[in-house]
Amino acid sequence: GAGVSQSPSNKVTEKGKDVELRCDPISGHTALYWYRQSLGQGLEFLIYFQGNSAPDKSGLPSDRFSAERTGGSVSTLTIQRTQQEDSAVYLCASSLTLGSGTYNEQFFGPGTRLTVL
């Protein structure tokens, strides 16, 4: 079956430009997460959505970062006025619901590699 997909796979942009990263979760998964993987920092949580509830934005590093999830499915992560330190791989994951239950595995997409010049 289809897994989590992300687009684009690679994005090169100039400092100061805005970028949008897209995530298509597994159908039927109500929880969706964004993480960032950067050199030296490992994997950092950014934001998650659960159904129609307000998202948990506690991991967003600055107000230049925002995310939406339309219709409880596709999500877009937007970075405004990109900086060189935003260069990283942005990973999306989805799971049936929130929590760490036995059958509630998070499935990860292949990521979007963002390079800010």
Added chain:
Amino acid sequence: GNSVTQMEGPVTLSEEAFLTINCTYTATGYPSLFWYVQYPGEGLQLLLKATKADDKGSNKGFEATYRKETTSFHLEKGSVQVSDSAVYFCARQSGNTPLVFGKGTRLSVIA
């Protein structure tokens, strides 16, 4: 706060060698513990998990035991193969919070 600490890499082993990658976690709450693996050019995938103390997670010859007394979840494999070369991430999750990852350990296995 919640955190995970795993051994720094890279780790280079010969084929059939014994592998241990250490992982410790902060003892806040009753987390579930995970090992994720990222093979070259592929996405992150779950390797194994344990949801309570003394549970052992196992998969593909890898094992890790949830040790509450030492707050550890070390990853072990008795005989590594070249195909095990990847980056391994230890992670914890409490309740409905997101995963908290360690910084990853790169393993290279040479024939």
